[in-house]
Amino acid sequence: MTTTVGASRHDNLELFSTRTLPGPRSARLLADQERQESNARTYPRRLPFGIASARGSIITDVDGHRYVDLLSGAGVLALGHSHPELTAIAQRQLELFVHGLDMPTPAKAEFTDKLLRRVPGYDSGSDNWKIHFCGPTGANAVDAAVKLARVATGRHGVVSFQGGFHGTTHLTMGLTGLLAHRAGLAGIGDGVTFLPYSDNRNYPDQRGADHRFHTTLIESLLTDPNGGIPEPAAIILEIVQGEGGVVLGDHNFLTTVADLAHRLGALLIIDEIQTGCGRTGTFFAYERHGIRPDIVCLSKALSGIGTPVSVLLYRSEHDVWQPGSHTGTFRGNQIAFATGSAFLDLLDRDGILDHVAAIERAIDSSLSPVRDRYLEVHDVRGIGAMWGIEFAATPDHRDTGGVIAKAVQSLCVRRGVVTEVGGRNDSVLRLLPPLNIDLDLLADACTVITTAIDEVLTTGVAQ
Ligand SMILES: Cc1ncc(COP(=O)(O)O)c(C=O)c1O
16 A cells, blocks of 8 residues: 655656565565565664666565665775676676686786775875785684784784774674674673764864864873773774764864874774765865875775675785685675776776765755754765664753664655665664765655655654
């Protein structure tokens, strides 16, 4: 059964029509999945449908319902699903060959060269930056980055930040703040010290806030000879915390942390797994802040089409590994390299970074007004194509908005818009649209979201 609450320029999508989810075919798939798959599965719990096909920014479920995808496979599908030019390249490479271990290949060489040239300060004459191909997940790159920093410095400690997310392997979950998922894992986070991230959380109203207190505290914690924190091997930092609830690192905070890392002789690892590849409007999010990383982790969007690939980029002077120090069978995905090269070209040819700026303006003007309409909307914030709406059930208490965020997400998916929740207690509704999403489609999807917020907050669905 469907009911309609508005009009869309994209009538064939039946946006604004409230579907009953899951549809019958999806229900069967979900039931089978529940029987056969691990209890750790996540997305289908809140997005209750099975996917039949997807193209561009549109997903079609097995019952024929269509959705605007504002999640992009958790930030993987930078140019949406199955971009036709990338699909053609993938098919050609599939015929040629697919798996190449870490052998040199033309596809890999081209991708490597194009990617290194994106690194600010890369000098092809002196090869001052290197690439390491990791196992095909973001967590594997983070794992490799920490190992490299430990070997390069001969130290053990790592500084990470509250709210940070770096993966769910044993090492990377130890760098991830989310306590619920660390429960029962004795010894996790050995050598890791968590410090408070940026000042956005402590000073949500940035206007007039005294950021210096925050950065002075961090500096004092890391430099105090009686402070109990040994000089670390690495400081790992996200420029914008994605899973942590779209928390934007303040410029002063980010540059202070970067300077501190260099002063302490620790390697600065910038985790660009979610923010990289243009998501925030520059190829690397750190570019805006003029900071000087030692190691950069990239994955997710890097192949342009969702074929897994994960790399470290690092300054050559840190190349202290022995042969075989970080291996992995799946480091030679030629389809990812071939499409990744083409993706880097398309970013320029199609003016994708300019389009990301247009996405930022569109989301900002469409969603930011809800902040002033409801006390329960604690904040609307974002950059480029990475946005969050933070809710608070009791306006004076943050981290209490999970019920509201999930109710809004649920109404949105039933009206044909896929979003995600994240942050503390899932209090933040998150948007990661494809970087080439059509702006009219985005506008309609944002109207679905604001309408859902209106309904949830005025009818008390979430109370
Ligand atoms: C910033 C960041 N680092 C690391 C990871 C882990 O990547 P993966 O899930 O591919 O292991 C993620 C995943 O969301 C991430 O957002």
